[in-house]
Amino acid sequence: MTGEVLYLSGPMTGLPGFNYPAFNAEAARLRALGYTVENPAENPEPTCKSWAGYMRIGLLQLLRCNVIVLLPGWQGSRGARIERFIARILDMRIVYAGEI
Template sequence: MFVRIYLSGPMTGLPDYNYPAFNAEAARLRALGYTVENPAENALPANAPWHLCMRDAIRQMLTCDVVAFLPGWQVSRGANVEIELAGHLGMEVIQASGIVSPREGL
């Protein structure tokens, strides 16, 4: 059973950088007992250059077992990079909404 989840999805060009969707999904997964890396919670300012945001996001992602994607990931350059990299690194990649049961042992 996986334990640490990285959230991937669209941010650039969306209202509030899509932070409400990221934060809601992170809260839902944490309530199920998962540890979640949420790029919407990183220390960089929201308007930081894309390449710096991606470096920070990939650093977060590499600490995880699973990449869970949010709706709209297909049109996100960053999410596509994250999901492709995760696949090359042998990480499990799944739809975030497909995670519906709590972590074992809770």
């Protein structure tokens, strides 16, 4: 175990299955390597069922982490760009999926 807590960030909106298979596969791979992973694809649906509700949950997760892992296509996701921006401000390590 490295002590690092990783947050997965990437596109969801408009993708089949909200891209959960890609999130879940990367979470499983990283966990098998001994990392603690915060995976927004595992979150319950917020009561409001809105994009903002999902983002609020995800941002709370992000703040508990010290590394953000960007999944393919993150650049096209408004939420992932916001998460990356916050990670940069907080001096978190930013890596791309597959680099670990």
